[in-house]
Amino acid sequence: MKGKIIEIKSDLNTAIKNIIKTLVQKKLFDAVFVPVRIPSRESFAYLLIKDKEILESITPLPPTMPVQGARALKDLTRLGKLNLRILCIMRPCEIRAAVELAKLRQITLQNLTFFSFDCPGVFPTAEYIKSPEKYDQNIIEKIKAWQEDGLRPNCSICVNFSHYNTPADLHIGFYRNHLLIYPVSKNSQKILDILSYRAEDDLTEWENSINTLLKKKKENRSRKFSLLSNQTKGIENLEEFFTGCINCHNCMRVCPICYCRQCFFESPEQSHHEAEEYLARAKEKGGIRFPPERMVFHLGRMNHMALSCVGCGSCEDGCPMDVPVGQIFSFIGNEVQKMFDYLPGKNLEEPIPLLTFKEDELHEYEDTREKK
Amino acid sequence: MEQTFNPRIIGFLCNWCSYAGADLAGVSRLQMPPSIIPIRVMCSSRVDPLFILTALLRGSDAVLVAGCHPGDCHYQYGNYHTRRRIVLFNKIFETLGLETDRVRLAWVSASEGGRYRDVVTQFTEHIKEKGPNPLKKEIFL
Numbered sequence: 001m002k003g004k005i006i007e008i009k010s011d012l013n014t015a016i017k018n019i020i021k022t023l024v025q026k027k028l029f030d031a032v033f034v035p036v037r038i039p040s041r042e043s044f045a046y047l048l049i050k051d052k053e054i055l056e057s058i059t060p061l062p063p064t065m066p067v068q069g070a071r072a073l074k075d076l077t078r079l080g081k082l083n084l085r086i087l088c089i090m091r092p093c094e095i096r097a098a099v100e101l102a103k104l105r106q107i108t109l110q111n112l113t114f115f116s117f118d119c120p121g122v123f124p125t126a127e128y129i130k131s132p133e134k135y136d137q138n139i140i141e142k143i144k145a146w147q148e149d150g151l152r153p154n155c156s157i158c159v160n161f162s163h164y165n166t167p168a169d170l171h172i173g174f175y176r177n178h179l180l181i182y183p184v185s186k187n188s189q190k191i192l193d194i195l196s197y198r199a200e201d202d203l204t205e206w207e208n209s210i211n212t213l214l215k216k217k218k219e220n221r222s223r224k225f226s227l228l229s230n231q232t233k234g235i236e237n238l239e240e241f242f243t244g245c246i247n248c249h250n251c252m253r254v255c256p257i258c259y260c261r262q263c264f265f266e267s268p269e270q271s272h273h274e275a276e277e278y279l280a281r282a283k284e285k286g287g288i289r290f291p292p293e294r295m296v297f298h299l300g301r302m303n304h305m306a307l308s309c310v311g312c313g314s315c316e317d318g319c320p321m322d323v324p325v326g327q328i329f330s331f332i333g334n335e336v337q338k339m340f341d342y343l344p345g346k347n348l349e350e351p352i353p354l355l356t357f358k359e360d361e362l363h364e365y366e367d368t369r370e371k372k
Numbered sequence: 373m374e375q376t377f378n379p380r381i382i383g384f385l386c387n388w389c390s391y392a393g394a395d396l397a398g399v400s401r402l403q404m405p406p407s408i409i410p411i412r413v414m415c416s417s418r419v420d421p422l423f424i425l426t427a428l429l430r431g432s433d434a435v436l437v438a439g440c441h442p443g444d445c446h447y448q449y450g451n452y453h454t455r456r457r458i459v460l461f462n463k464i465f466e467t468l469g470l471e472t473d474r475v476r477l478a479w480v481s482a483s484e485g486g487r488y489r490d491v492v493t494q495f496t497e498h499i500k501e502k503g504p505n506p507l508k509k510e511i512f513l
Contacts, residue, residue, distance in 0.1 A: 233469035235510055264422065285431055287511040295513040296426055302464050303421035303457075335467045336460055354460065357452035359442060365459050367478035367491060 003173075003182040004192060005200040015179045016060040016089070016117070016172060019195065023087065024052060026194055029113065030084035033073065035062045042129050046072040048086070060089045061117065063135050064128040065152075068314045069094030070256035074106050081110040088112055091119045092166040093158070093312040096345025097256040099167055100308045103352055106259045113191070116168035116184075118210065121155030125317050154313025154326045157221040162210045165346045175206040228331045238295070241328065244321035247294050251315035251325050257305045257344075265297050298325070302332050307353055308344045309333035379433040379499040383408040383492075384423065386416045388446040389481045390438035396485035404489045405496040408436065415439065417450035421461045424475055431508035434474040434499045438491070441479040451479070473498070474505060 008015045023029055035044045037059050044062040046069060049055055069090040076082070090098070095114050101107040127150075128135050155161075163171035169188040173180040180200065183192050232238050249265065252258045264270055270293065282288045309329050316326030337343060340353035385391040391412045397404065409432075413419055416439025424435045437458060439451040458477045465472045478491045507513070 229467070232467075235470060235507060235513075238468060238470075239510070239512060264420075281430060285508060285511050289512050293426075293429075293513075296422065296429055299425050299429075299464070299468075300422045303425065303461055306464065307460065332464055332467055336463050339459070339463055354453065354456055357449065357456055359452065362455055362459050365455065365462060365477055367476050367495075 002201050002203050003180050003199075004195055004197040006179045006181070006197050008174075008177050008179050012174065012179070013059050013061050017055070017058055019172075019181070020058070020060070020087065020089065020115075021052070021055055022195060023191065024055065028085070028191060028194065029087040031086045032058070033076070033086050033088040034058045034060055035069075035089075037062070042132050043125070048076065060115075063123050064125045065091070065094075065122040065312070065314065065317070066125045068097060068254065068256040068312055070097030070101055070107070071254070071314075073098050073112075074101055074256070074259065077108045077112075078106070081108045082112070085111050085113065087115065089115045089117075090168075091122075092116045092160055092162070092168070093119070093310045094256070095166055095168050096160070096310045097312060099345040099348050100257060100310065100352075101259060102348060103355075104257075104259060104308070109348070113170075114168040115170050115172060116163065116166050117172040118174050119155075119158070119161040121151040121158065121161070123150060124152050152313045152317060152326075153224075153324065154311055154316060154330055157217065157224045157327075157330065158311060159214060159217050159221060160343075161217070162214070164214075165343055167346065167348060173203075173206045173210070175209050180206055224327065225331050225334065228327060232328060232331075242295065242298060242323060242325075244323045245294055245298070245325075246321055247291050247297070248320065249297070250318045250320065251323075252297075252301060254314045254318035255305070256312065256314065257308045257310070258301070265293075265300065302329065306333045306336050307340065307342065309337075310344050377500060377504060378405075379407050379496055379504070380409060381407050381434045381436055381492075381495065381499065382427040382432045383410045383436040383438065384413050384416065384419045385410050385480075386439040386446075386451075387412055387414045389440035389444065390416075390478075390488070392482035393438075393480040393484050393488040396482065397488045398485075400485045402485055402489040404492045407496040407499075408492055415445065415447050415450040416454040417447075417457070419454065419457070421457055424461060428474060428505065429507055429510075429513050431505060433505045433508075434476070434495065436476050436478065436491070436495060438478045438480045438488075441481055444481060471502075471506075473502070 006015060020032060032049045033046060036047045036057055038045050043066050046067060095116050098107055102109045123135050160166060163182060163184055169185040170191060171182040171184050173182055183189050232241050252263060311330040311333060313326035316324060319325055342353050385394055394410060416437055419437050427435050439454055442451055445451045462472045476495055480488045480491060
């Protein structure tokens with residue numbers, strides 16, 4: 001048996017909800033960590049749910065992502081491991097970010113079980129809040145047709161939207177009118193055995209639909225990246241790219257990977273200098289911008305976290321000026337991750353390249369001329 | 373009279389090897405261009421990519437990062453981490469179409485005063501040929 005299959009009778013959210021309810025009733029989990037629509041009906045928030053009655057109102061598949069799941073989870077496990085078994089229902093990029101944070105020792109994965117699903121992408125939060133009804137309808141159709149117009153730009157170039165490269169325990173796939181539960185990790189079989197749905201061996205149809213979409217997204221991705229490569233070549237283009245930036249640092253605050261409790265870019269070392277020092281800098285260059293160091297912030301953040309960037313696009317979603325910051329981070333992330341043959345969040349055992357090294361490597365970057 | 377371009381290079385020198393190497397070059401009275409502004413760091417891995425970035429964006433012509441030879445690090449593995457960081461920095465600059473050869477990583481031990489002179493001389497020559505850092509003129513960064 002490769003997986004279990006359920007026919008979707010009403011809608012996807014209800015179908016996933018029923019699975020979760022069964023698992024909680026059978027006492028496999030003590031609590032559930034899942035997005036819930038907030039009463040104003042315009043947005044979603046992650047809730048840690050203990051009460052079975054609240055489980056009725058969950059939306060495991062929200063059409064938007066106001067908070068990155070890994071960021072929410074970080075607050076939950078900040079002080080170490082949990083004594084309760086918690087089920088987390090998250091998108092693949094959120095799970096990858098959570099694993100990346102576990103490598104950075106910001107999340108403890110013990111006692112956490114992850115469910116991922118075939119992610120259709122999300123709509124930009126600002127757009128969604130304007131007309132929620134329109135997008136609520138759209139998300140269901142999008143899953144059916146796998147369309148991608150109107151999505152968050154990072155979602156339309158995402159190539160890790162399914163179970164590939166995502167270290168979830170169980171993966172939920174969708175095809176035609178069915179919901180497929182697919183075991184990914186070793187201990188997921190136990191959960192699968194408890195669910196009394198029809199077993200299914202032939203997954204070709206689902207796999208084919210995933211692969212077709214993957215091919216399309218890969219094309220989108222390479223097209224977008226070659227465009228970005230031209231848009232950001234050289235300092236003039238780079239300045240134009242970040243023209244709209246108002247230096248609010250929102251991209252850093254919403255980023256799941258940016259975990260430092262005191263960010264360097266907001267520390268006194270970076271921003272509190274004597275006027276004389278600024279004058280000296282102004283004398284050197286002829287003039288300097290205020291607030292200073294806008295470009296240092298973006299390029300510095302790239303150096304700090306591009307290797308771990310999961311490309312979720314939260315930064316762009318949080319940007320009040322619509323700077324395509326998520327796309328440039330995806331693009332740079334892709335380049336540097338390729339160099340170290342590393343995919344963030346794919347495997348908990350694989351260390352982040354900057355935290356490890358080989359003794360004999362990368363000599364072409366050393367100055368060895370005239371060595372005696 | 374035309375002014376000659378004298379590059380200004382920020383040199384991050386590790387306390388245990390390169391700073392001592394530079395000192396040795398000095399007390400041995402080796403001739404080299406006065407282009408390096410040395411900053412002593414306890415280990416080359418103390419050099420956050422931000423330091424290099426800030427130096428370049430604020431208008432220094434180049435940055436030299438020097439540390440102990442691989443295997444000789446006072447803290448055992450610091451310089452291996454430095455190497456990976458510099459590589460990452462290089463890759464990001466290359467991808468963004470910025471000049472990567474204004475940053476150089478060199479291994480200079482405490483006994484290699486001569487080597488320090490060579491590294492500095494060559495790097496200065498190279499930057500002299502290239503001319504001043506174009507980022508110096510960018511005031512809206």
